[in-house]
Amino acid sequence: MDENIIKIDSVRFHWSKKSSFKIFVPNFEINKGEKVLLLGESGSGKTTLLSLICGFLNPLSGSISINGSTINKLSSKTKDEHRADNIGIIFQQFNLLPYANVIDNIVLPLYFSKVRSANVTNQRESALNLCKQLRLPDDIDQYKASSLSVGQQQRVAVARALIGNPSLVIADEPTSSLDTDAQQIFLDLMFEQISNNKSTLLMVSHDRSLAERFDRLIYINEVLTRED
Amino acid sequence: MLLKLSLSSLYARLVTVGMTVIAISFSLMLYMSVEKLRTSAYTSFTDTISQTDLIIGARASSVQLMLYSVFRIGNATNNITWESYLDVVNKEEVDWAVPISLGDSHKGFRVMGTNKDFFARYKYRGGQSINIDKGYLFEDLYDVVLGAGVAEKLGYDIDTPLIVAHGLQSFSEHDDQPFRVSGILEKTGTPVDNTVIVSLAAIEAIHVDWSTGAKIPGQETPIEEIRKMDLTPKNITAALIGVKSKLTIFNLQRWINEYPEEAMTAILPGAALQELWRVVGVVENLLLGISIVVIFTTLIGMTAIMFSSLSERRREMAIWRAMGASPRTVVGLLMLEAIFISVLSILLSVILLFFSLSILQPWIDYNYGILVNVEMLSLKDMYVFMTFIFASIIVSLLPAIRAYWFSINDGMTIKI
Numbered sequence: 001m002d003e004n005i006i007k008i009d010s011v012r013f014h015w016s017k018k019s020s021f022k023i024f025v026p027n028f029e030i031n032k033g034e035k036v037l038l039l040g041e042s043g044s045g046k047t048t049l050l051s052l053i054c055g056f057l058n059p060l061s062g063s064i065s066i067n068g069s070t071i072n073k074l075s076s077k078t079k080d081e082h083r084a085d086n087i088g089i090i091f092q093q094f095n096l097l098p099y100a101n102v103i104d105n106i107v108l109p110l111y112f113s114k115v116r117s118a119n120v121t122n123q124r125e126s127a128l129n130l131c132k133q134l135r136l137p138d139d140i141d142q143y144k145a146s147s148l149s150v151g152q153q154q155r156v157a158v159a160r161a162l163i164g165n166p167s168l169v170i171a172d173e174p175t176s177s178l179d180t181d182a183q184q185i186f187l188d189l190m191f192e193q194i195s196n197n198k199s200t201l202l203m204v205s206h207d208r209s210l211a212e213r214f215d216r217l218i219y220i221n222e223v224l225t226r227e228d
Numbered sequence: 229m230l231l232k233l234s235l236s237s238l239y240a241r242l243v244t245v246g247m248t249v250i251a252i253s254f255s256l257m258l259y260m261s262v263e264k265l266r267t268s269a270y271t272s273f274t275d276t277i278s279q280t281d282l283i284i285g286a287r288a289s290s291v292q293l294m295l296y297s298v299f300r301i302g303n304a305t306n307n308i309t310w311e312s313y314l315d316v317v318n319k320e321e322v323d324w325a326v327p328i329s330l331g332d333s334h335k336g337f338r339v340m341g342t343n344k345d346f347f348a349r350y351k352y353r354g355g356q357s358i359n360i361d362k363g364y365l366f367e368d369l370y371d372v373v374l375g376a377g378v379a380e381k382l383g384y385d386i387d388t389p390l391i392v393a394h395g396l397q398s399f400s401e402h403d404d405q406p407f408r409v410s411g412i413l414e415k416t417g418t419p420v421d422n423t424v425i426v427s428l429a430a431i432e433a434i435h436v437d438w439s440t441g442a443k444i445p446g447q448e449t450p451i452e453e454i455r456k457m458d459l460t461p462k463n464i465t466a467a468l469i470g471v472k473s474k475l476t477i478f479n480l481q482r483w484i485n486e487y488p489e490e491a492m493t494a495i496l497p498g499a500a501l502q503e504l505w506r507v508v509g510v511v512e513n514l515l516l517g518i519s520i521v522v523i524f525t526t527l528i529g530m531t532a533i534m535f536s537s538l539s540e541r542r543r544e545m546a547i548w549r550a551m552g553a554s555p556r557t558v559v560g561l562l563m564l565e566a567i568f569i570s571v572l573s574i575l576l577s578v579i580l581l582f583f584s585l586s587i588l589q590p591w592i593d594y595n596y597g598i599l600v601n602v603e604m605l606s607l608k609d610m611y612v613f614m615t616f617i618f619a620s621i622i623v624s625l626l627p628a629i630r631a632y633w634f635s636i637n638d639g640m641t642i643k644i
Contacts, residue, residue, distance in 0.1 A: 056549065077554055084552020097547060099240030100233055111229050112552030160551075 004065070005168055005200045006030040006053060011062035012227075013052060022227040023048060025062070030216075032167070035194070035201040037211055040220030046204045049224060050172055053202070054087055055079040067167050084113035088161030088199070090171040095157035096145035103127050103141050106160045116164025123163075130159035133196075134189045151182045158190050162197055169194055171203040175210075187213060230557075234564050237544070241537065248533050249573045255526040256577035256616065257584070259519035260609065264585065265592075266512045268600040272353070273508075274501045276418045277468075279351040281477050283500070284308070284316060284484055285466035287491035291507065294500040297328060297466035299419050300338040303396070304330065307463035312490045319483070321476040322469060324349055329431045330465040333396045337378045339424045341431030341461070347373075349468060352418045353599070362386055363411035366427050369455055371410035377421035379412045386412065392426070392434055400443060402434040405451060417593055429459035469494070523616065527623045530569065534562065534627040542634050559628040566624030570617045578605065 007029050014022040023045050030036050040046045051057040052064055055071045063070050067086045071079050088109070096105045106127040110117040120126045124141075131140045134155040145153060154174055161169050174190070175183040191213060194201050203214070211217045238245050277298050285293045286306035295301040307329075317325045326349050329341035344365055347358050363386040365373055374384055384390070388409045394400040407426065415421060433454050437447045471477055477496070484494035545558050585602045593599050 054550070080549075080552055080554040083550075089550040091546075091550070095547070097233065097237070097544060099236040104229070104233065104236075108229075108233075109551045 003031050004029045005032045005034075005067050006202065007063075007065040008053070009063050009065075011052065011059040011064060013048065013057065013059045014227075021045075021048075023224045024227050025049065025052075025224045028223045030200060030202060032200055033198060034216060035191070035214045036203070036216045036218060037214040038202060038204045038218050038220060038223070039206060039208060039211075040204070041206055044220045045224055045226065046220050047172060049220070050170055050202075050204060054089065054170060055083050081113070084109055085115040086167050088163075088166040088169045090154070090157045090161050090169070090174045092173045093150065093154075093177040096148075096153055096160075098146035099144065101141065101144050102131070102136075102148070102156055105145050105156060106130065106163055109160060109166075110164055113164060113166075116166060119164045126163060127159065130163060130193070131156070133193060134159055135185075150177050151186060154178065154186055155189060158186075158193060162193050162199065165197050166199060168200045168202065171201065173205050174203070175205070175207070230561065231564070234561055235568070237561075238565060238568060244533060244537065245569065248530055249569055249576060251529060252526045252569065252573035253576035253580060255519075255522045256573060257580045259523055259612070260577065260581050261584070262515045262519045263609075263612075264581075264600055265598065266516060269512065269598050270505060270509075271601070272417060272598045273505055274498070275353040276501065277350070277352060277497050279355055279470070280349070280468045280497050281471045281474070282469040282481055282484070282494045283466060283497055284313075284469060284492055284494045287493050290493070290495040290500040291504050293466065293493055293495050294497065294504055296330065297468075298497070300330065300340070300423060304465045306491075307465055308467075308490060308492055309463055310461050312487065312492060313464055313467055315487070315489070316467070316469065316484060316492075319480060321471050321473070321480045323472040324470040326350070326468040327428060327461070327464040328466045328468070329428055329461060329463070331396075332392050332394055332402070332431070332434070334378075334390055334392050334424045335382060337375075337382075337422055337424050338396075339392050339426060339431075341426050341428040341464075343428055346425070346468075349470065350420065352416055352420075356416070358416060358420060359414045360411050361414040363409070366410055366425075366430070368408075368410070369427065369430055369433055369459075370405065370407045371426070372407040372430075373411040373413060373425040374409055375413050375421040375423045375425070376415040378424055379409075384409055384412075386410070390424075392424070394434075394438070394443075395441065404437075404448060405434050405454070415593075417596075417599060428461045428464070432459040432461050433457075527619055530566070530620065531623045531626055534566070534624060535630065538627055538631055538634065541631075545631060545634060555632045559632050562628040562631055563621055563624050566620045567617060570620040574613050574616065 008025050009027055011025040012023070038046060038049075048057065052059055053066065055064075055066075055074075059072055064072050066082065069082055071082055074082060097108070100108075103124055107123045110120060110123055128141060132138070136152060136155055136159075140152075140156075145156065148156065154177070157174070161171075171190075175186060178186055187210070283293060283297050285297055286304055286308050288305045292302065292305070296304050313325070313327055316322065324345065326342060326346045328346075330338060332339040347360075347365060350358055360373075361376065372390060378384065386409055390407050390409065392402045392407060394402060407430070413420065436449050436454050436457065437444050469480075471480060481494040481496070484492050548558055548561070549555070582602060585600055589600050589602055
């Protein structure tokens with residue numbers, strides 16, 4: 001059985017022929033259950049790499065395998081389904097649909113994934129349970145996403161990324177909009193839940209001080225080379 | 229769930245969406261109002277005269293004869309003699325006939341000489357009769373019956389004296405023979421409302437001392453003497469004819485058109501009205517064209533609003549994509565939004581239309597003689613609505629395609 005949840009081999013990507021931003025990823029692997037911190041400066045290609053892993057972008061050559069499926073060979077529709085089934089995503093900020101309530105935001109991935117939906121008996125109960133474990137207020141289901149604090153929104157985003165037990169969680173600088181205390185609380189809760197779920201975590205940051213929480217620390221320039 | 233979230237998204241942009249819905253609703257209402265007015269005007273126009281089988285007059289085109297005999301617009305090319313009229317009336321096929329004599333006026337309103345049969349035989353709007361509102365029909369030689377519009381605009385009531393002017397824009401008046409209002413008709417919404425009706429004998433009486441359009445100098449016959457005269461008309465302008473059997477209409481029409489003693493024309497009112505409507509119908513097509521342009525402009529406005537909201541919604545689309553939504557789903561959401569805005573606009577426009585028509589209908593009828601039909605939506609309206617929804621889907625494709633490219637290219641990057 002393949003132990004890699006992410007396996008990238010000889011991937012080349014650029015936005016357009018005229019674009020000066022060109023990257024090459026010779027080899028990149030993450031094992032199942034690993035918690036990996038990807039460090040790099042702004043504009044170094046971190047988010048582009050995540051977009052390739054999530055299947056938003058297609059490489060020009062090479063292969064990207066997620067949980068055993070070579071996603072760049074999949075049709076657009078299957079790739080979207082594969083992402084919904086396997087990956088929970090947390091953005092830097094603006095993670096939630098502001099007009100929807102908290103529960104609707106959390107259960108949204110279940111609408112697109114039969115696999116994750118099958119893992120949840122009662123969607124609302126499961127969402128509320130995750131909220132409770134993430135120390136969100138008891139009456140959180142009464143609120144719209146737009147009325148929550150940034151810290152609360154990020155915790156709701158974690159709940160949404162974890163609902164239905166996806167095998168991989170990708171977080172793109174989720175603590176960047178939080179102060180130091182809030183960062184620690186958020187990371188404690190996120191790690192606790194990811195460990196409970198036995199999910200793999202790939203988190204991108206430029207804050208090296210977070211490294212001790214992770215199994216592995218990788219610098220972006222070790223993963224990819226710029227061919228500008 | 230998608231529908232629920234789509235509606236929540238629209239609700240979150242209540243002001244923008246609300247203004248769009250209001251703008252589209254008013255455009256649709258304008259279109260439907262014009263359409264309703266157009267069809268109602270056509271119905272009212274073609275119902276100006278009904279149950280009259282033929283109209284006869286001096287040789288003229290059917291439109292011209294219809295204009296002066298029914299709508300009191302323009303002048304007759306000539307009169308027809310009373311003898312010719314009697315020849316027609318005495319035809320076996322003729323059931324009834326009402327002579328009309330036109331030419332004089334009162335303060336801009338046409339004076340029409342006729343007999344009492346006019347009030348019984350003239351029908352409009354599918355067979356409605358003219359009813360007297362106040363007073364009675366002419367009994368005395370100098371009695372006059374006013375259409376509702378004349379009485380209202382001139383402020384006349386029963387017993388008001390009035391002087392008939394010679395011709396339409398003449399300074400010569402028949403002031404030696406004053407008339408008196410004996411009756412006022414109910415509102416009909418037809419040219420009768422703007423007509424001053426006197427007896428045929430009265431028309432003869434006021435022209436006793438006149439020759440070739442001018443008063444004979446020094447000649448002034450006393451009224452008492454005029455009353456004793458034989459006032460049978462020598463000429464009339466036109467006549468409304470009813471036949472015993474509809475099968476004989478065309479034979480009678482041919483006989484009149486080929487009448488050897490005098491050049492006469494007999495027209496079928498229905499056919500002449502249709503012909504006349506084709507002339508005035510240019511205006512209705514213009515109005516319809518303007519309404520369609522308004523709707524088209526509104527659709528472009530809706531597209532512009534959707535375009536302008538796209539950039540602020542890119543983060544929303546990125547979230548949808550991250551959750552597993554395909555670019556097609558994102559496009560579908562935008563189109564769903566367009567459909568929802570269209571349906572909501574249609575509902576609001578229908579409510580606005582019926583509300584405004586209910587209030588304005590009596591006013592339009594009273595002032596313009598157009599009975600606007602405030603009834604349920606027709607099949608044609610449904611087609612228009614379906615076309616509008618389809619058109620809104622088509623125009624929403626442009627922002628939707630742009631959203632498609634955003635959602636493909638943005639990836640993990642949430643652009644604000």
